[in-house]
Amino acid sequence: MNPERARLHWRCRRGMLELDLLLQGFVTRGYDQLTVQGRTAFEGLLKMPDNDLLALIYGEAKPADSETAHVVDAIRRAAAP
Numbered sequence: 001m002n003p004e005r006a007r008l009h010w011r012c013r014r015g016m017l018e019l020d021l022l023l024q025g026f027v028t029r030g031y032d033q034l035t036v037q038g039r040t041a042f043e044g045l046l047k048m049p050d051n052d053l054l055a056l057i058y059g060e061a062k063p064a065d066s067e068t069a070h071v072v073d074a075i076r077r078a079a080a081p
Helices: 003-011 017-029 036-046 050-057 066-079
Strands: none
Touching (some): 017 050, 017 066, 036 066, 050 066
């Protein structure tokens, strides 16, 4: 695993198992398809408190901008069976 990917996997370890699984799965299956802006938005998501981030992913809250919304949708798609 390259250093950037290892760092992302580590940053995806959260206080909630649900987020660990969603975020680490996304890094494995969907992160490479993000644009530079998408990667920046993903980094922003990783700075959010767990409950706020989970609310975005579950659709209980709205993302602040269209790029963040795109990344949240990509996380959801990566989690789909």
